[in-house]
Amino acid sequence: MDHILWIMLVIALVAVLGVLITGVTMFARGGEANRRHGHLMLNLRVAVQGVAVLILGAILLLHWISGAKH
Secondary structure (H helix, E strand, O other), X not given: OHHHHHHHHHHHHHHHHHHHXXXXXXXXXXXXXXXXXXXXXXXXXXXXXXXXXHHHHHHHHHHHHHHHHO
């Protein structure tokens, strides 16, 4: 289970990076795409970051619980 969470965390972090780069690129170019989708990219980045934080919290909780049993 622990390995699956680490893989999920890496995927979530890559997704955050991808959304961030896409959003910054759109912002730098400006234009119609930025006006239409700029706010969406910001919200999407925040949501994906939230998922990454939740996964990290689950990893830390599992390590804490497994450490408490020893």
